[in-house]
Structure formats: structure tokens, C-alpha cells
Amino acid sequence: SQTIHQWPATLVQPVGSPLSLECTVEGTSNPNLYWYRQAAGRGLQLLFYSVGIGQISSEVPQNLSASRPQDRQFILSSKKLLLSDSGFYLCAWSVRLGNQPQHFGDGTRLSIL
Amino acid sequence: GENVEQHPSTLSVQEGDSAVIKCTYSDSASNYFPWYKQELGKGPQLIIDIRSNVGEKKDQRIAVTLNKTAKHFSLHITETQPEDSAVYFCAASMSGYSTLTFGKGTMLLVSP
Numbered sequence: 093s094q095t096i097h098q099w100p101a102t103l104v105q106p107v108g109s110p111l112s113l114e115c116t117v118e119g120t121s122n123p124n125l126y127w128y129r130q131a132a133g134r135g136l137q138l139l140f141y142s143v144g145i146g147q148i149s150s151e152v153p154q155n156l157s158a159s160r161p162q163d164r165q166f167i168l169s170s171k172k173l174l175l176s177d178s179g180f181y182l183c184a185w186s187v188r189l190g191n192q193p194q195h196f197g198d199g200t201r202l203s204i205l
Numbered sequence: 206g207e208n209v210e211q212h213p214s215t216l217s218v219q220e221g222d223s224a225v226i227k228c229t230y231s232d233s234a235s236n237y238f239p240w241y242k243q244e245l246g247k248g249p250q251l252i253i254d255i256r257s258n259v260g261e262k263k264d265q266r267i268a269v270t271l272n273k274t275a276k277h278f279s280l281h282i283t284e285t286q287p288e289d290s291a292v293y294f295c296a297a298s299m300s301g302y303s304t305l306t307f308g309k310g311t312m313l314l315v316s317p
Binding site: 126134135136138141182184189190191192193194195196197198199201 | 236237239241246247248249250251254256292294298299300301302303304305307309310312
């Protein structure tokens with residue numbers, strides 16, 4: 093069966109520091125991968141998605157970037173965190189784009205001080 | 206692009222009552238409609254989904270109905286239990302190079 097892992101589960105970072113969140117999927121090949129941000133416990137904002145290694149689509153211009161160095165690895169990064177980057181970051185995967193379910197990890201709670 | 210509206214934003218029911226959450230979508234090309242349940246501190250979990258060639262789907266105490274003409278779909282939970290308390294999200298997508306568009310969520314509170 094397929095599983096998705098995100099780490100860390102919780103992260104506290106100072107303003108201006110770098111960020112790296114990692115997501116990996118097991119049990120499937122060539123998944124589509126997604127990063128979402130959820131603020132105030134409600135609403136899912138799609139940040140990035142990827143249909144293959146090195147292929148990243150950005151939905152919202154911002155202080156963050158994403159990379160996919162391996163088939164089942166998706167990384168969310170920032171060079172300098174802002175206070176507004178605080179939130180709950182969720183990774184998800186699907187078999188393909190379009191009319192398919194997405195399966196979510198358990199998220200990373202990011203607090204910026 | 207697609208727009209999904211979800212109502213109500215908060216729903217409080219007594220244990221044993223039924224709960225109904227409604228969503229409308231804007232793009233008639235959408236043909237896939239999943240529902241997710243998110244418990245506190247966890248990621249959303251798929252609980253049921255429906256495709257446009259079906260009008261209703263049931264899974265034990267939960268059911269989803271779809272009205273393609275009116276472009277709305279609903280989640281029905283019968284005999285609610287305290288463990289049903291969570292935030293529920295609806296979503297819509299279409300075939301091809303598209304992603305899921307989510308509603309803003311409904312916080313369901315089931316009181317014992």
C-alpha cells in the first residue's frame with residue numbers, strides 16, 4: 093500500500109532563517125506531488141505541484157520554492173522566512189492530475205518567531 | 206477557473222442527528238467530487254467521492270449526492286457521533302491537466 097511521510101511534524105524558526113520541509117511517498121511510482129498551506133486551521137491553498145522529477149508548477153508567487161530531486165521526494169524551501177510564512181504545510185500525492193483523489197500526509201506545523 | 210463554495214462554515218448537531226454539508230461548483234466540466242475529513246492536527250483524509258456519471262453514493266453512515274444540472278453536491282452523515290467532529294472539505298476537479306479545487310471547509314461539532 094502507499095504511504096506518505098512528512099517531516100518534521102513541528103518546526104519553530106526565526107524570521108529570516110532558511111526552511112526545508114521534506115515529503116516522501118512509498119509504494120507507488122511517478123506520483124503527482126503537491127504542497128499546500130493551511131492558515132488558521134481552515135482553507136487549503138495549493139502552493140506547488142509536480143508531475144515528474146524536476147517539473148514544478150507554482151500556483152501562488154511567494155517567498156517559497158519547491159524541488160523534486162527524486163521520483164518520490166518533494167521538498168519545500170525558503171531562503172529567508174517571513175512571519176507570514178507561518179502555517180500548516182501539507183504534502184499530498186495522486187496517481188495523476190485531473191479527476192483523481194489526492195492523499196495527504198499529516199503536515200508540518202511551522203511557527204515563525 | 207473552477208470555484209467551489211461550501212456551506213455552512215460551522216455546523217453544530219446533537220449526537221444521533223443527521224448533518225448535511227452543501228457545495229456548489231462553477232465549471233460544468235468538473236466530473237470528480239471528493240470529500241475529506243480533517244481532524245485536529247492531522248492531514249485531510251478522503252472519506253467518500255463521487256463521479257459525474259453517478260447521482261448518489263453511500264458508505265455506511267455517509268452518503269454523497271450530486272446534481273449536475275444545478276452544479277451542487279452534498280455530504281450527508283446520519284446518526285452522528287462525537288468522533289464525527291472535524292472539519293470537512295469538499296472539492297471538485299475535471300479530466301486532464303487540472304488539480305482539485307477545495308471549498309473553504311465546514312467545522313462539524315457533534316455534542317454528546
